[in-house]
Amino acid sequence: MPRYTDVICSFCGTLCDDIEVSVEDNRIVDVKHACRIGTAKFLSSNDLEHRLLKPMVRKNGKLVEVSLEEAIERAAEILKNAVKPLLYGWSSTCCEAQSVGIELAEELGGVIDATVTVCHGPSVLAVHDAGYPGCTLGEVKNRADLIIYWGSNPMHGHPRHLSRYSIFPRGYFRERGQSDRELIVIDVRKTDTAKIANKFVRVNYGEDYELISALRKVVNGGELREESVAGVPKEEIIALAEKMMNCQFGVLFFGMGLTQSYGRHRNIDNAICLVRDLNVHTKFVMQPMRGHYNVVGFSEVLGWQAGFPYAVDFGRGFAWYNPGETTANDVLQRGECDAALVIASDPVSHFPRKSVEHLAKIPLVAIDIHPTPTTQIADVVIPSAIAGIEAEGTAYRMDSVPLRLRKVKEPPEGVLSDEEIMRRLLAKVRGEAPKLEVEAR
């Protein structure tokens, strides 16, 4: 029975790289070291009942099975006939597919955007303004003695983040593991992560900016006049600021509780400034808790190819980046795009109603591993292989470290990787014969 070691879990941004997978008759029969979510993802590849297996094209209002060639032909026709197509998704596939997708967007003069637009987009905007004092997760494991999760609940969203990198592991300078570290959680409610923390700080909903400002005031030697800020008593804020200043190596992990609450990118901007202020006293870094396993990869690849991290409009003949104008929801809600391609994502389930209403009106191509509400309203549906299980590729961990996803089993018959589908689609749009070197590899 083939047994694969050092397999990467392609679910969340932690990208655990120590998974062991046993495969028998092209079925995954055992998964070791992954959390419940990761294990479920590996085992779900056996469940062909809930997979997309055949390409489909909508004819007379109904999706009917067609050949892959016909589906790609129709998808290319839809995209070529559009004046301004939107190409969206990308965070749950590999960098190689993203790279071809960006080429396609440029070829079509379309808009390309990823799920970063609805998660850590504000963090990216803040980094433009204030920089990014970050480090790798390896440094956190080996050096950090103060860990803060702000607006993030890794016990649910990134279950092995604590055991692999932040709290529990022994590190080079933290030989006793958890005993050498302190965990603080700042959130609006007592989450499961807060329950195991040394200290939980409850902040009023939407008042994170005020609390960050109060901490900065104390760190910079100022005096708090208020008895409490954002629901946190003055003494607690002073004690927290002192703890932050007196640690040896602190790290602030922040999640969507900070990026998508009132204040948004200004919260992150202020948090970056807090970390900068703390570096006068000690070593402090910060890191966004990225959700989709390769959302970081999309920004990296788009950065190399177009110079910007997300929301790029090629409609002017060059890359134009203006979040708020070129972001997927803005383009949809203005009714500006006249066709869309969605890959490895389900915006119909997650976007605001107005965006979904426009998506339902325009021709839509969906590429995914299983049926979703988005594939249900699509005009062309193309099934794809699961990256990291049925196809290899590159993905970036949340700390921007690239890792190679492994292939441990064959995809269902006739199902290609996202990269290969994108290559064939690009060739069809360009009127070229498809290059099949990827399939041959």
Ligand code: SF4
């Ligand atoms: S923590 Fe994330 S990457 Fe690690 S096994 Fe769980 S789901 Fe997979």
